[in-house]
Amino acid sequence: MAITVVGSVAFDxxxxxxxxxxxxxxxxxxxxxxxASYFTDVRVIAVVGEDFSAKEEAVFAARGIDTxxxxxxxxxxxxxxxxYLENLNEAKxxxxxLNVFASFEPKIPAVYEDSEFLFLANIDPVxxxxxxxxxxxxKLVGGDTMNYWINDHRDNLLKMLAGVDILLINDTETKLLxxxxxxxxxxxxxLSLGPKSLVVKHGEYGATAFFGPNxxxxxxxxxxxxxxAPALPLAEVxxxxxxxxxxxxxxxxxIASQPKLTPAVFKRAMFYGGVMGSFTVERFGTxxxxxxxxxxxxxxxxxxxxxxxxx
Amino acid sequence: MAITVVGSVAFDxxxxxxxxxxxxxxxxxxxxxxxASYFTDVRVIAVVGEDFSAKEEAVFAARGIDTxxxxxxxxxxxxxxxxYLENLNEAKxxxxxLNVFASFEPKIPAVYEDSEFLFLANIDPVxxxxxxxxxxxxKLVGGDTMNYWINDHRDNLLKMLAGVDILLINDTETKLLxxxxxxxxxxxxxLSLGPKSLVVKHGEYGATAFFGPNxxxxxxxxxxxxxxAPALPLAEVxxxxxxxxxxxxxxxxxIASQPKLTPAVFKRAMFYGGVMGSFTVERFGTxxxxxxxxxxxxxxxxxxxxxxxxx
Numbered sequence: 001m002a003i004t005v006v007g008s009v010a011f012d013x014x015x016x017x018x019x020x021x022x023x024x025x026x027x028x029x030x031x032x033x034x035x036a037s038y039f040t041d042v043r044v045i046a047v048v049g050e051d052f053s054a055k056e057e058a059v060f061a062a063r064g065i066d067t068x069x070x071x072x073x074x075x076x077x078x079x080x081x082x083x084y085l086e087n088l089n090e091a092k093x094x095x096x097x098l099n100v101f102a103s104f105e106p107k108i109p110a111v112y113e114d115s116e117f118l119f120l121a122n123i124d125p126v127x128x129x130x131x132x133x134x135x136x137x138x139k140l141v142g143g144d145t146m147n148y149w150i151n152d153h154r155d156n157l158l159k160m161l162a163g164v165d166i167l168l169i170n171d172t173e174t175k176l177l178x179x180x181x182x183x184x185x186x187x188x189x190x191l192s193l194g195p196k197s198l199v200v201k202h203g204e205y206g207a208t209a210f211f212g213p214n215x216x217x218x219x220x221x222x223x224x225x226x227x228x229a230p231a232l233p234l235a236e237v238x239x240x241x242x243x244x245x246x247x248x249x250x251x252x253x254x255i256a257s258q259p260k261l262t263p264a265v266f267k268r269a270m271f272y273g274g275v276m277g278s279f280t281v282e283r284f285g286t287x288x289x290x291x292x293x294x295x296x297x298x299x300x301x302x303x304x305x306x307x308x309x310x311x
Numbered sequence: 312m313a314i315t316v317v318g319s320v321a322f323d324x325x326x327x328x329x330x331x332x333x334x335x336x337x338x339x340x341x342x343x344x345x346x347a348s349y350f351t352d353v354r355v356i357a358v359v360g361e362d363f364s365a366k367e368e369a370v371f372a373a374r375g376i377d378t379x380x381x382x383x384x385x386x387x388x389x390x391x392x393x394x395y396l397e398n399l400n401e402a403k404x405x406x407x408x409l410n411v412f413a414s415f416e417p418k419i420p421a422v423y424e425d426s427e428f429l430f431l432a433n434i435d436p437v438x439x440x441x442x443x444x445x446x447x448x449x450k451l452v453g454g455d456t457m458n459y460w461i462n463d464h465r466d467n468l469l470k471m472l473a474g475v476d477i478l479l480i481n482d483t484e485t486k487l488l489x490x491x492x493x494x495x496x497x498x499x500x501x502l503s504l505g506p507k508s509l510v511v512k513h514g515e516y517g518a519t520a521f522f523g524p525n526x527x528x529x530x531x532x533x534x535x536x537x538x539x540a541p542a543l544p545l546a547e548v549x550x551x552x553x554x555x556x557x558x559x560x561x562x563x564x565x566i567a568s569q570p571k572l573t574p575a576v577f578k579r580a581m582f583y584g585g586v587m588g589s590f591t592v593e594r595f596g597t598x599x600x601x602x603x604x605x606x607x608x609x610x611x612x613x614x615x616x617x618x619x620x621x622x
Contacts, residue, residue, distance in 0.1 A: 205516035
């Protein structure tokens with residue numbers, strides 16, 4: 001079943017202890033759609049500039065990703081420059097040029113309208129809500145956000161959250177959104193804002209899913225009992241950029257590939273999310289995500305399973 | 312099979328967002344031995360002052376813990392005062408009075424000499440090594456340490472580490488000891504110092520075990536493949552003090568209760584460590600550890616198992 005994702009398609013310049021890349025293909029919607037493409041059909045809504053060439057287009061095409069919703073606009077694509085030289089767990093932003101993204105007005109191609117899944121990657125919550133409202137027939141909506149929207153656009157964000165089924169954010173964003181530093185209380189607060197489930201990403205420590213009291217009713221995922229999936233300790237992290245978006249792509253892609261969202265599917269999806277994130281950080285940008293095989297993914301899934309499995 | 316533990320038996324004054332306790336029974340050897348006592352016989356080597364009364368003695372006696380190695384010395388017991396008001400994940404030390412601990416010379420009762428397991432809780436590595444050398448017949452040695460010894464007593468610490476089979480320390484201590492911020496490289500560095508296994512405690516994120524290439528040979532635990540056990544997200548953490556020592560007690564206590572250290576036993580021990588840590592933080596000091604039942608422990612073990620278990 002197809003997923004439509006709306007978010008950024010961008011170029012990144014990134015410095016890490018492992019080296020530097022200039023203007024590599026990146027952006028939340030790129031990481032998400034590449035990761036999800038190993039599981040299901042993916043359709044992208046985004047805007048790019050004149051610097052988005054046949055070379056970048058070919059990356060999406062090679063993975064069978066539908067880019068008919070990627071608008072070409074005069075000017076340059078979204079550009080981000082960051083450094084992980086001081087802290088591999090948190091990027092220091094050196095430059096952000098919105099470029100064509102500043103006036104982005106998402107347009108949904110008619111051929112996307114039968115998508116059963118929708119993922120709202122981290123962009124202005126006003127745009128996220130507009131896309132969500134324009135696709136009333138989707139079965140399941142996932143979403144992401146970041147500190148900037150939580151702090152400075154809270155009202156808009158709350159309106160968006162009311163229409164999200166599964167919110168995927170990190171520890172810091174959860175605490176900021178909830179106003180509690182306790183992880184369980186913070187999760188309850190966030191779940192009271194609309195989402196049926198909250199998946200909190202912990203970086204190198206994995207991710208924890210919390211479920212609201214009325215969520216996924218009848219599916220057995222209707223209590224606060226959390227579920228935790230590990231991350232794989234890696235001897236080298238080349239570039240952490242996009243790990244969270246890749247997690248979301250693996251997570252949602254796997255769910256979309258299954259006939260029904262059961263507790264077992266949700267849990268396996270959490271593991272697949274970690275698997276896709278672990279591949280992403282092994283190379284700069286989306287390089288590793290472009291060249292995976294389903295066999296490699298299954299092999300790593302088995303390693304993730306062994307990592308916490310009691311005999 | 313019996314465990315001997317050497318370490319501090321102390322009084323703590325602790326402030327947390329949940330309240331304050333004055334001079335409650337604490338210390339690494341106390342947390343460790345109470346946690347381990349639910350699994351196996353425990354024997355303590357420590358020193359206490361004249362303020363250690365029949366009331367404190369009764370806490371050990373009620374759990375059947377052998378305190379014949381707890382020396383009574385003139386003066387006051389070790390005292391620590393800390394605050395978690397600013398950060399529940401890290402104590403701010405307000406006062407440390409070594410008192411009788413300043414001149415502690417561990418003496419091993421003859422009745423302890425047939426112990427098959429030895430745990431060296433966090434004290435001066437010179438004393439840890441002395442106890443370890445005086446008990447050459449133990450089958451398995453566990454150890455802990457802290458930043459102070461890593462930074463300022465490194466040579467003594469390295470001598471101690473050469474005699475430790477399983478080292479249990481936290482993330483910060485691991486990176487400090489290894490000189491690498493990458494968790495896998497740091498683990499390899501630490502394993503090159505002597506321990507067959509390193510268990511890195513991550514606080515609210517659980518713990519990860521790493522195994523050296525020649526460790527536990529023949530037991531299947533002889534590669535760098537890590538194992539990760541979760542911690543339980545708790546709605547209220549009353550007092551985090553002693554969580555790590557309780558983890559070590561549950562971990563070692565479970566291993567000592569089993570006929571052989573197989574990979575399955577090691578993994579279950581990691582989960583029992585998390586279980587005992589999760590109980591400790593629910594009340595101030597050792598209060599919760601004093602009043603558990605094996606049934607409660609097994610119930611929580613089942614919750615921990617469900618937390619990461621794929622169907």
